[in-house]
Amino acid sequence: MGKMQLVYLRIGSLAEIHAATALLPLSRGRRVIVRTGRGIELGEVVGPCRTHPVGQATTRVLRPTTEEDELLIRRLDRHKRRAVEECRIAMQDAGCSATLLDVDQLFDGGTLVMHFLGEVDEQARQITETIAGQYESVVQSRHFAKLLSDGCGPDCGTKEGGGCSGTCGSCAVGCATKS
Structure with missing residues (x-):
């Protein structure tokens, strides 16, 4: 895994700015799926954050958005x-x-x-x-809610590559949204 990085994100219709931790470099304007105090949300990278202590960021980038997202x-x-x-x-x-x-x-x-x-x-x-x-x-739908919480089945996200087999599109959602 890479070194923890801090980025500023724009989140929500009021365009609130949050400092967030990320495990990979993200460019300005990149849309990402994040975990905030409200839940799983869409965010947009504003830029790097150099002034906020890593331990104080309560928002976490789960992953960049995919085509399916x-x-x-x-x-x-x-x-x-x-x-x-x-x-x-x-x-x-x-x-x-x-x-x-x-x-x-x-x-x-x-x-x-x-x-x-x-x-x-x-x-x-x-x-x-x-x-x-x-x-x-x-x-x-129950199916969508289940995918968000569990992925596509037992051991979802436990294999290398981030999904059950690395090719399951629903694993991308399920695995990324786990706490």
Whole structure:
């Protein structure tokens, strides 16, 4: 394994900057799958971090994105955009004073973090919970959730090359997301 490196990452719709540990060199602009305090997320490398102590970085780069990840991300983005629009319309129709700015979706596809402007009242909370539930039922499946947690089967990720056989595409997701 290589030497632990620190990089700055841009994460989420609010473009928060996080210092993260990485086991391989990453160039600026590279999209990566990361583990944050919220879960598994998509990040973008901003550049090297030379001032943050390695032991204090709470975000960890799991791996660069793959072609399969990018396809999944596009699919999740389509569903997220639909959920955001439905939520905005429902809130406007209900006369809610809060404004939905944007939504972060975690890479697991089952977690939405909503960002609002203004006070979120009970009615807005109920609307967002309903929309989030609909979104989750569309994008989540037991099969996908199992792949995220277990890979493709027993001993997934224990052989050299990072997967069961090194050729299993689902191992890339399963192995990278293990703690």
